Amino acid sequence: MGSSHSALNFGAGPAKLPRSVLVEVQNEFLSYKDSGMSLIEMSHRSKEYDAINNSAQQLIRELLNVPSNYKIIFMQGGGLGCFSAICMNLMGRTGEADYLVTGTWSHIAAKEAAKYGKVNMVFPRPENRSIPDPSTWKLSENASFVYYCDNETVDGVEFHFVPETNGVPLVADMSSNIMTKKVDVSKYGIIFAGAQKNIGPSGTVVVIVREDLLGNAMKTCPTVFDFAHISKNNSVHHTPTTFAVYVMEKVLQWIKTSGGVDKMAENSHQKSTLLYDAINNSNNFYVCPIEESCGVG
């Protein structure tokens, strides 16, 4: 991904991007497709941006094999904005939701959710970095959705299975592991990801949402967070962060030509094995606080 002149960046987000993508963006920065305009000067209603917007959606659909009854939308507000948006779109259905808290981000999401309804904790937050055995989970009968963070960026806890919710829509924050493994999207109500960790710069959030969940937004849901409204308007109902979607489209294209999600999964496994092996072979100089079953992917 890098060249000998580029620094290594282990930050979770904004994170490192493929060198070839950066070079491409740089080369066409002053005049996008010979238009004489920078992409960042172009209208979000231009044919150029329309093509980018549609291509980015199509690439996500292709790379993650997203079924046709799911919409792919781009919104602003980051993962944290999406924590609120999820609730304002879905929680009104029953007034409550189940949360699986396994680290910092799901904890913050649950705290945000409490603004909008009753939050059921499916299990007490684990004291060690682990996922309690599903046989001990207390799922509610009346939950409008079950929420979890598929990979806790700060804490390192990753799910290697899809939580069973007995038909209740499952909502997953995949900000820090989207495109690093195959996902059976049909098992989810919503998958969302802030772009800046794995697939682009900051400024846009990808939301993959099952069609039948659209149209239930609370009255107080800001229009910019109303998934049905965004979807109906192909994510250009108001000015999106065009630059972020543009770079993301290039990263998705890079993933595709680099071998798709299968290859990314291989890379990711190789990378984390390197790290975990170094820790494990350090004679306890380094210690890994994460339970093995939810560590290395």
Place this chain on the structure above:
Amino acid sequence: MGSSHSALNFGAGPAKLPRSVLVEVQNEFLSYKDSGMSLIEMSHRSKEYDAINNSAQQLIRELLNVPSNYKIIFMQGGGLGCFSAICMNLMGRTGEADYLVTGTWSHIAAKEAAKYGKVNMVFPRPENRSIPDPSTWKLSENASFVYYCDNETVDGVEFHFVPETNGVPLVADMSSNIMTKKVDVSKYGIIFAGAQKNIGPSGTVVVIVREDLLGNAMKTCPTVFDFAHISKNNSVHHTPTTFAVYVMEKVLQWIKTSGGVDKMAENSHQKSTLLYDAINNSNNFYVCPIEESCGVG
């Protein structure tokens, strides 16, 4: 601003940016300040972004002569997101607000506000493109704020005076005329502007807010829209659109070195005079639907 090779772009937003800013961004795109990283790969908590973030705030303060009892924050969600955020931050104080509807954007803002409380129309929406005489306005006694759009981008109606609200906080959408004229900020409760029309690419909104108005957010206000929370965390409480703030900082610097707001006001007047003169001298081939008092700035 342009070169002979660059196209003219009359779009309102995303809009044309100074050529020198684009060239600078291009030059340092692969390695920001010799870091070996692109700015878009850098953490929003890095010393590099911290400097950009603070400088952008300082430049706005300087260029608009913003008094010390006002905070300057950057948020996501665009102008439309800010329509909701304004209400969720201020409207809870009395449950109602006054709206001056003079065109498309203030109309949309008033519609959004109705989700959060009682909206009083200060005057019926004018049938022609004009601002009703202030002596005819019906301001409410109990409004938590008075809202207006200082320049209606779609309709062309611009205020050349500051509405008198008898002490009720005045909220202004200045997305399409910020930095094109001197403003007495002390007369406002809040001034906000989506960056993409006048001062940068899309992806960030500038909010200038009087300190005493902070801390009144509704319980259901998303954290990403809570002005007090954003301000307390210097606009990096979660990942901002770093690229948009970065380019905006350069545009603000360009405004400063180009002669500041005074010079921008002169340029803007020259530009609109050219346009209005062409219309007026066209023997009615072109017709201007905007009443003269709220037209050419």
